[in-house]
Amino acid sequence: MKKLFLVPVLGLLFASCNGNTNQGNADSTAVDSIATEQPAFAGVGTYTGVLPAADAAGFDTSLELKADGTYTLIQTAKGSTDSISNQFTVNGDTISLAGRDLTGLLQGDSIVLLNADKQAPAVPNVLRKK
Structure with missing residues (x-):
């Protein structure tokens, strides 16, 4: 008689333990997603x-950096307009535009464009924030 009573009790015990396991996994997933969020640029x-x-005479240039990590670069010279949209990356205060060989240094509300050696030229090329 005791054996017959023990079987249903063990079944309930195992069933209740399985429910807690799923809940624990959901909590760790939520913590993982919070930990991987990047701070806003x-x-x-x-x-x-x-x-x-x-x-x-020069290129009228507009560079829009978006919160989702994409950019739009528009340059106009002699009535001709060139436009590109792609991803940008940030490493400290350095910004690199994918799809263009263009790197800049963020300084306050300005971006100083760097030359091929990743140095500021003698006469800096500066884009200012609107």
């Missing part, structure tokens, strides 16, 4: 300026 916004050109 402070340089989000639109930057404008005139960049030098070898065969023109």
Whole structure:
């Protein structure tokens, strides 16, 4: 008789333990997703300026950095407009634009564009935040 009573009790015990396991996994998943969120990039916004050109008066330039990690770069010279949208990456205060060989240094409300050696040129090319 005791054996017949023990079987249903053990069944209930195992069933109740299985329910707690799923709940524990849900809690750890929520903690993992919170821990992997990246802080917002402070340089989000639109930057404008005139960049030098070898065969023109310069490029009117607009660079929009978006919170989702994408950018839109629009350059106009001699009535012709060139536009590109892609991803950007931030490493400290350095911004690199994918799809363009363009790197800049975030300084306050400005971006100083760097040369191929990742150095600021003698005459800096600066885009200022609107």
